[in-house]
Amino acid sequence: MRIKVNGQDYDLPDGGDIHALLAAHKLTPDKVAVELNRRLIRSSQYDTPLKNGDEVEIVTFVGGG
Amino acid sequence: MRIKVNGQDYDLPDGGDIHALLAAHKLTPDKVAVELNRRLIRSSQYDTPLKNGDEVEIVTFVGGG
Amino acid sequence: MRIKVNGQDYDLPDGGDIHALLAAHKLTPDKVAVELNRRLIRSSQYDTPLKNGDEVEIVTFVGGG
Amino acid sequence: MRIKVNGQDYDLPDGGDIHALLAAHKLTPDKVAVELNRRLIRSSQYDTPLKNGDEVEIVTFVGGG
Amino acid sequence: MSVMQNLRIAKFDIRSRLFVGTGKYASYEIMQQALEASGCQVVTVAVRRERLVDKQGRSLLEFLDLSKYIILPNTAGCFSAEDAIRVAILGRELLEKQKNPGANWVKLEVLGDKKTLLPDPIGSLEATKQLVKEGFTVLCYTSDDPISARRIKEAGAASVMPAGSPIGSGQGVLNPLNISLCLETLKENDPNYPVIVDAGVGTASDVAVAMELGADGVLLNTGVAHAKDPVKMAIAMHHAIEAGYLAYQAGRIAKKRYATASSPFDGIISHIPGE
Amino acid sequence: MSVMQNLRIAKFDIRSRLFVGTGKYASYEIMQQALEASGCQVVTVAVRRERLVDKQGRSLLEFLDLSKYIILPNTAGCFSAEDAIRVAILGRELLEKQKNPGANWVKLEVLGDKKTLLPDPIGSLEATKQLVKEGFTVLCYTSDDPISARRIKEAGAASVMPAGSPIGSGQGVLNPLNISLCLETLKENDPNYPVIVDAGVGTASDVAVAMELGADGVLLNTGVAHAKDPVKMAIAMHHAIEAGYLAYQAGRIAKKRYATASSPFDGIISHIPGE
């Protein structure tokens, strides 16, 4: 299936979830926060399977004022 | 009946209207604007009889910035 | 003889005076003021013969604030 | 004799000197500076006899900016 | 000698860029002379209760030549959108009865605080929307915050009137950058959108400064009404509007840290140090 | 409409309180129009060597109507009392040859530094004393230091001309307190002693500010000559002089921290918070 991750198209094997997504990008869950379709998704739900067309945002802290 | 005119209690003979009110205060209709119960009342309706408890505001222009 | 006019060396025939100098530069006396060796020289004395080494300044008005 | 001390008239026994003057006012020489007739007088000369009409200034430090 | 263009606000084509209030003069006569001396065409008035008892019998309107002045009613003293709308409607009614061309315009003030008389950005926005819906030409008093100003314009105001400093404080333009940013934002792709600096003018140079920032006009009252000599100050304000307007048009020189001689060094007969 | 009194300096009775320099205009024609537009009566000029070679043949004097303007020669570019005196004497000679009423006056500048063109208080004092002895009416350019200004007056200057900011810098009046203290000192028991703010004017409001401090006049050059539109700026300066002069006379309102309503709260129909 094709989803959007941080604004980019991304092809994820069917049944893939946030865990898979983070793993694929070598991101440790406790260093990022994740939005699914503009709503926060907590670590406990990272195993919810993603659906075609889902929009995922994976964010972290950067320098700011 | 008792009404309020410009915030003051005022006793008006039953059946009295805005015309009566203005006349009683020697005010010419074209120099003032009138509010009845917080809504503008146009000259054409000055003959509507007033009811007990009505609140009337009679205003004009004063110096201002 | 050699004199200085407005800071430049200038060769003037012996016996030459301010009149000669102004004439040579097509300057009308009433439009300029003249200094000889750092002192004002009035029109009435423009016929004093100049000496070798004399320093002459011929000035006029220009735009200024 | 009559002298002026800090702007005030002051009667000093003839032959009196700066030492006498300071003593009379219970001032220790090393805490003050002395002017005689508008010129500094050093401690070494405090024994010079004063003359009638002399003007003496005895100053010290006070708070200032 | 005036070379000012008229100021266009909605359907109004206004000769003088100086708007003058009618409040606080020692007498109506002095007010008349001051208005005359100021050369203004637009005068602001407030809407208040008729004094039903103990009135001196003299009313403001008797002293304003409506063939000469355009009356701009304000909603001064209103602290909610609802009250401001009521007052605006009453003002319009009064104007219509005077057959005054200004009939459907209003200087909207929705205040946020009695001590500073600074505008409430939220209430002002609500009132602007509502009054525009009811067909008013809204000139809205705002703070000097460029974002509030822009939102008021977006809500349909015919003109935005940012404050130089608190009403009647005489502090002039306290934050020239903000006024300048208001002008930039409000006139972006809309250079003729009228922006009037309102409130805070204490003396003539304050007016000139506001105009030199690019304002289209200035509204004032206390600065003239409470000057020791209101009529003289009115003339001063008249000149200040022209001075600031023309200086802005003329394009001022840039500020420099050092001096630049106005007389040439070339041809000088004096000795110049280090030369 | 002007209600300005003439300005009296020594024997001169001057209509306009705006003095304008003749330097740095794009052309003599623009200078003429700008001078005309400014309404000025006194114009300043510099004394320089005749260009003996390669001259365009056009001279400043051909473009100044001496029946209309009073010429005030300056000593710009002089860094010593001696040079300033030489230049003053040459300037007087030139004026006498033009039969110009200004003949015996001079705008004295003794500069202390080429970068700032700020005056040298010592050299200015020497030159003032000397020129006064030689019968000159001395208008002396000074810093805004009140003590230097007072000493120049004591030395016999007919007018003191403190700088608002460095010549041609366009920074306006950088230190209003000092200009105000200069005025206070120079006019103590001598209210008609003429004080002209010279140098630094960048735009019209600078002129108004100087006049509102109580100055008797303003001298400028670059602010007009180098404006994008010198003629328009000249008109602006003309209005600014009137604006500032009248505002000072009219007596401005005091500055307040808080607002004071220009419309009455009395008779209001709206709800006032906390009442």
Next chain:
Amino acid sequence: MSVMQNLRIAKFDIRSRLFVGTGKYASYEIMQQALEASGCQVVTVAVRRERLVDKQGRSLLEFLDLSKYIILPNTAGCFSAEDAIRVAILGRELLEKQKNPGANWVKLEVLGDKKTLLPDPIGSLEATKQLVKEGFTVLCYTSDDPISARRIKEAGAASVMPAGSPIGSGQGVLNPLNISLCLETLKENDPNYPVIVDAGVGTASDVAVAMELGADGVLLNTGVAHAKDPVKMAIAMHHAIEAGYLAYQAGRIAKKRYATASSPFDGIISHIPGE
């Protein structure tokens, strides 16, 4: 030597009244040294997308000792209440994962314009209400308009952060009266309500000025991060906070037009003019 009281904001008891941003340093190492030198305890951070490709592999969190600093996430770059709320929620989630005490607070920015980065008073108000409802401790960036500031407080913000001037502009406190009126309004009958001047600081004296007006703290970033020597500037800012805080507490002398001698005239031996 410090005698500053801790600053209380909601449940936070903060040692240093200087809040420092983590953006725009030449390197994380320089940031670390600057934060250390500034003595700050609260540091602000932004929430951004993980760089999924081409990342240097170094992340901000590795350079912030969470045992030492309280992280305050901002919503910088948001132009709507909705986006600001999303970012605040993501920031809170990130903090919770770090077990950082700041977990439920946020520096709320809802911007109105990309050029000035000035806040949108309407969007800021909506977002404040919503975030407070969701249990956030909201520190809200506002303009220096006292009315907008008061409304943000009324909406439940734990602290209001008025701007001295546009973010990163280095213009300092452009309108001291407005900041002072914000303080007066926000602290009326609530003297301990925390007000932090945010944005615009260019140098140390700007910080001192803000504190001397009575602010409880100052938030800055660019002024340190882009100084030629960020670490030195950070020390300067540290001193400036103490200087301004203590000066405000100490009670400054009033400004006077004239001088008042610091040395006595009494007992003087010199001649005094006119005596």
Next chain:
Amino acid sequence: MSVMQNLRIAKFDIRSRLFVGTGKYASYEIMQQALEASGCQVVTVAVRRERLVDKQGRSLLEFLDLSKYIILPNTAGCFSAEDAIRVAILGRELLEKQKNPGANWVKLEVLGDKKTLLPDPIGSLEATKQLVKEGFTVLCYTSDDPISARRIKEAGAASVMPAGSPIGSGQGVLNPLNISLCLETLKENDPNYPVIVDAGVGTASDVAVAMELGADGVLLNTGVAHAKDPVKMAIAMHHAIEAGYLAYQAGRIAKKRYATASSPFDGIISHIPGE
């Protein structure tokens, strides 16, 4: 944490760049605490007549630990070079008797006016020349006029001390350009020439501003002595000196008209208008 370099004036190597006056404190005890709190090393004193009658018996010297402070005698209250020289000589005599290292230095004041206490440029110059001839290390109080300042340096002064504003007026640095031009002129090809801003300091930020302009130090008295809490204000001034000194060294950011974001726009999840 201090990283200030010592300040070198002639033979003196001074730890603190804050010079504090000893006048006008409510009591000697408060003075002692304030001096201590300020961290200053140089204190100024005045020379006055011994009270020959009715003295409380307590003298200033009993309250100044000469092992800790360097005493700098002033010539405050002198309006002529002659009187200033007399007072300087008496001050030196007093210092020598105290075996104080400062023995041959003096803070020279030759005043021009009793109302403003501004210096007389002519008298100051004469006195400087004479005192230098007599072996004094002269620190001379001047106006902020760069030319007067340069002439005082040329006359041999070891340090020039331009005024920020009139003594004790608390108006701070009224003309930053002039102070900045003084520094530029005095330090041209002589970067270590010491320039101390003297007079006018009202609060801590005034000190920071003076140092940020590049001054080597600040001398103050009334700002501390007459603060409601002199000791707290003294600490504030101490921090302000460090703040301003370091900020100047650190190199501040330039001022910009518009904002520059401190958080990146890159990687943002929110919608940006017009993108």
